[in-house]
Amino acid sequence: MTAMNAPLSTPCNIKICEVTCDSFRIMWDMTPEDSARATHYFIDLSRKENRDPNRFKHRDVPTKLVAKAVPLPMAVRGHWFLSPRTEYCVSIQTAVKQPDGDYLVSEWSQVVEFCTGDYAMEHLQQLLDKAKGSAGRLLKFSVFYRNQHPEYFDFVRRECGGLMRPALKDNSGSHGSPINGKLHGVFFSCNTEFDTGLPPKDSPYGPLRFQISAGHLLNPNICLYFADFYCMYTAYHYVVLVLAPVGTEGDAFCRSRLPMLDLTSNPFLTYAAPQRQGEEPVYCHASDVILEVLFAGPVHLDQGAVQQISGHHQLMSLTTADAKKDPSCKVCNISVGR
Known part of the structure; x- marks a missing residue:
């Protein structure tokens, strides 16, 4: 048996590093002899939940990607349109391309699992x-509001002393948003109807509405962050913003992960200080998107008022809880994994 035809050792000690939302670097151990003669790497990558133990039916046929041998660690990006926050499993074969075009291959390595990251700031x-x-043009508004069912407000009064405590953000919207499943807050709306300038009469979240003056949540002591932009197979789009009191834990979390917006000049939600004595601040919201505003702190019911809405609340199925983003929308998707 010639050196070229000698069996290749099985790749071992696989390590994954520099993981982002859509890329990673991979390395493994090979003998010096194999490193010198390997011409290609065969890389099999699949989502963990879809892993099939019999996926390597033809051990000498590359199942996913053939890459020319390069110094390790090797960067892997773009080939599979990796999704953020997704568990994957990967296995490696090394190979030597023969003069007749066939490959001499090693055994498949052990399967290694890893998880991609959140969207980075870029x-x-x-x-x-x-x-x-x-976003559309800016419209004036005066209150933030939160609709819920009577049971929610009864619980807040009975068990929480009237304090709406921050809850963990669900996984709705873009899968890679850094706040999903990590940031606590209380969600509010501020969109108004064109004809009245008031909050809409209907709501998919419940028949009772808590309203609070805009100034309680939007003022110079608050930092404003952009967190997400998505749709759910519909013509209208959602923008998720975070309002975090300066210096709080929520503010520290967002500062290194989310783009900060200027309170006085941005396309979504603005605060304008009074220009003259006796005037009130002016608050504006974007007109052509639905704003979901996460206040990263507790809010007491005594700061506002709970009232019955005048319209008919809609089915809960129309809410955005854990709703999945439309991956095919050209308006709200970017060039990295969904």
Whole structure:
């Protein structure tokens, strides 16, 4: 048996590093002899939940990707359109291409599992740039509001002393948003109807509405962050913003992960200080997107009022809880994994 035809050792000690939302670097151990003669790597990558133990039916046929042998660690990006926050499993074969075009291959390595990351700041900036194009003109508003069922407000009064405590953000919207499943807050709306300038009469979240003066949540002691832009197979789009009191835990979390917006000048939600004595601040919201505003702190019912809405609340199925983003929408998707 010639050196070229000698069996290749099985890749071992696989390590994954520098993982982002859509890329990673991979390395493994090979003998010096194999390193010198390997011409290609065969890489099999699949989502963990879809892993099939019999996926390597033909051990000498590359199942996913053939890459020319390069010094390790090797960067892997773009080939599979990796999704953020997704568990994957990967296995490696090394190979030597023969003069007749066939490959001499090693055994498949052990399967290694890893999880991709959240959107980085650069990805969120891409998403923010897209959201700016859909925001529309600014409209004045005066209150933030939160609709829920009577049971929710009864629980807040009975068990929480009237304090609406921050809850963990669900996984709705873009899968890579850094706040999903990590940031606590209380969601509010502020969109108004064109004809009245008031909150809409209907709500998919429940028949009772808590209203609070805009100034309680939006003022110079608050930092404003952009967190997401998405749709759910519909013509209208959602923008998720975070209002975090300066210096709080929520503010510290957002500062390193989300683009900060200027309170007085941005396309989504603005605060304008009074220009003259006796005047009130002016608050404005974007007209052509639905704003979901996460206040990263507790809010007491005594700061506002709970009232019955005048319209008919709609089915809960119309809410956005854990709703999945439309991956095919050209308006709200960016060039990295969904």
